[in-house]
Amino acid sequence: MNKMNKFLEENEFNSIKILHNNSFKISDFSVAGTRGWFYDDATNKKVLLREAGRLDTSLTAAKETGLPILCFLHYPPVFGDEVCEEIFSII
Numbered sequence: 001m002n003k004m005n006k007f008l009e010e011n012e013f014n015s016i017k018i019l020h021n022n023s024f025k026i027s028d029f030s031v032a033g034t035r036g037w038f039y040d041d042a043t044n045k046k047v048l049l050r051e052a053g054r055l056d057t058s059l060t061a062a063k064e065t066g067l068p069i070l071c072f073l074h075y076p077p078v079f080g081d082e083v084c085e086e087i088f089s090i091i
Contacts, residue, residue, distance in 0.1 A: 019072065021054055023062035026070075032062035033072035036087050038079070052086045059090065 001020045008016050017024055023032040034054040037047050055073075062069045077087040 019058065021057045021061075023058055023065065023069075025065055025067065028067060029070045030062035030065040030067040031070050031072065032058040034058055036073035036075035036077060036084070038075050038082070038084050048084070048086055052090055055087060055090050 001018050004018055008014075008018075019031065019033050023030045025031075032055075034051050036055070037044065037051045039045055039048045055071075059069065059071065062071075071091060073087070075084070075087075077084045077091060
């Protein structure tokens with residue numbers, strides 16, 4: 001994230017912000033989120049739990065603003081009949 005923020009700053013991309021363990025006030029909303037994850041075997045459980053922690057941190061920051069929250073994830077917590085409980089339970 002630090003490298004990306006440095007790149008954005010050096011290239012004057014002022015309208016792009018990295019959502020990572022934080023939230024941003026955009027208009028009348030607080031924007032929160034993380035990548036999310038679906039895991040298909042035990043080796044990805046560590047990644048899933050890390051993403052769940054990041055989501056929790058981001059949503060906590062968003063709640064502190066008192067604004068309505070918009071939550072963004074790259075991977076949906078519900079897809080067809082599958083539910084990623086670790087992520088869904090935080091939302």
